[in-house]
Amino acid sequence: MSTVHKILIGMMWLFAALLVSDAARAEQRIKEIASIAGVRSNQLVGYGVVVGLDGTGDQTTQTPFTVQSMINMLSRLGVTLPPGQSLQLKNVAAVMVTADLPPFARTGQPLDVTVSSIGNAKSLRGGTLVMTPLKGADGNVYALAQGNVVVVGAGAAGAGSKTTVNHLSAGRIVNGATVEREVPMTVGQGDIASFELHRSDFGTAQRLVMAINNAMGAGTASAVDGRQVHVRLPASPDARVAFLGAVENLTVTPMQMPAKVIVNARTGSIVMNQAVTIDACAVAHGNLSVSVSADNRVSQPGPFSGGQTAGVTNATIDIRQEERALVALQAGANLADVVKALNAIGANPQDLIAILQAMKMSGSLRAELEII
Numbered sequence: 001m002s003t004v005h006k007i008l009i010g011m012m013w014l015f016a017a018l019l020v021s022d023a024a025r026a027e028q029r030i031k032e033i034a035s036i037a038g039v040r041s042n043q044l045v046g047y048g049v050v051v052g053l054d055g056t057g058d059q060t061t062q063t064p065f066t067v068q069s070m071i072n073m074l075s076r077l078g079v080t081l082p083p084g085q086s087l088q089l090k091n092v093a094a095v096m097v098t099a100d101l102p103p104f105a106r107t108g109q110p111l112d113v114t115v116s117s118i119g120n121a122k123s124l125r126g127g128t129l130v131m132t133p134l135k136g137a138d139g140n141v142y143a144l145a146q147g148n149v150v151v152v153g154a155g156a157a158g159a160g161s162k163t164t165v166n167h168l169s170a171g172r173i174v175n176g177a178t179v180e181r182e183v184p185m186t187v188g189q190g191d192i193a194s195f196e197l198h199r200s201d202f203g204t205a206q207r208l209v210m211a212i213n214n215a216m217g218a219g220t221a222s223a224v225d226g227r228q229v230h231v232r233l234p235a236s237p238d239a240r241v242a243f244l245g246a247v248e249n250l251t252v253t254p255m256q257m258p259a260k261v262i263v264n265a266r267t268g269s270i271v272m273n274q275a276v277t278i279d280a281c282a283v284a285h286g287n288l289s290v291s292v293s294a295d296n297r298v299s300q301p302g303p304f305s306g307g308q309t310a311g312v313t314n315a316t317i318d319i320r321q322e323e324r325a326l327v328a329l330q331a332g333a334n335l336a337d338v339v340k341a342l343n344a345i346g347a348n349p350q351d352l353i354a355i356l357q358a359m360k361m362s363g364s365l366r367a368e369l370e371i372i
Helices: 001-025 064-076 203-217 237-248 334-347 349-362
Strands: 035-037 044-051 093-101 110-115 128-135 141-148 154-158 161-165 170-179 192-197 221-223 228-232 260-264 269-272 281-283 286-301 311-319 327-330 369-370
Touching: 001 228, 035 161, 044 064, 044 110, 064 093, 093 128, 093 141, 093 170, 093 192, 110 128, 110 141, 128 170, 192 203, 192 237, 203 221, 203 237, 260 349, 281 349, 349 369
Parallel strands: 260 369
Antiparallel strands: 035 192, 044 093, 044 128, 093 110, 110 170, 128 141, 141 170, 154 161, 192 228, 221 228, 260 269, 281 327, 286 311
16 A cells, blocks of 8 residues: 555544544534523622631721621620720731522531632732621521631731732631531422423424433423423332433533624623524724823013912823725635634724624624623
8 A cells, every 4th residue: 555545534534533533513412502490500699707717807997787797796706895995906808608599408518618708808818707697588597607717828028019919808617517408309200301401492492302201212302482392201210310310411412502692892802602603794993082181381581570380281192093995805704714704803892892782783794792
């Protein structure tokens, strides 16, 4: 076999491998595009105090709730302060404690918590969170949090200079909370389990139904709408967990996302997916710059004139219009052509926001434009 034939065969195998990898990458497990109705996490929140800070706590004159919290805590611990006694607390900070209660969490299970300062504490580094009850939306206590706060950051100040690395007013406590109340989950209690797609799409819902019916038998799954799919569970309750686990790991090829352009007007970020295309159009964009400069001078009166020295400000206004030629953009068939066409204009991200809006209004942009 000649060298040329070997190269051609190698290229064919490489091309086939690329096709297989693209097809495999397009497939996703059901658990990645859908979730079982009722299986969800719950947010917990609580108010607490962090003690043991190195003089970086709240300033009590500006955060009176910190002092009140310490007085209430000391009172529950049997410590009574004299009437009118004022506390100067520099090592204490009032914080909000948040956590996510995962589905099927059991009593005694540890949780990670996030501790965030709500006062004017400079840093929570080295502090300890005192026992804090974490409540759900219904007002019941589901967990108790306590432990040493870990702050990934550092700060230093001196001689009028200050340096801070990362954020010092928030930290985490790994396994800092313990579940005290369970949230009942009714999944698997009935004959039907509902799978809900993360993104509503009738085509993807139909493909999900076909994948489940092909693997588990005809009539097992049926689509309710573009988001919800009902799946019939086995009659034996002992087999339902294994059945749901098998269904979640089935692979489905979702439908292509609709063409969409996301524009963040605050940061100037522009993100578009692969389905975005443009029609042939012509774009001209010029920048208008206005600069105002002030020249401060002193007006000195003549000798023996009786006048007074006065400051005079002379303003200079310069207006410049940058001329841009009309650029013809060809119809783009893929994302690379769209990006190449927009780069040909030579506009910055802020200019592209205005250009994309104008292209959408003219009908040249074949995508949904969403500004966040």
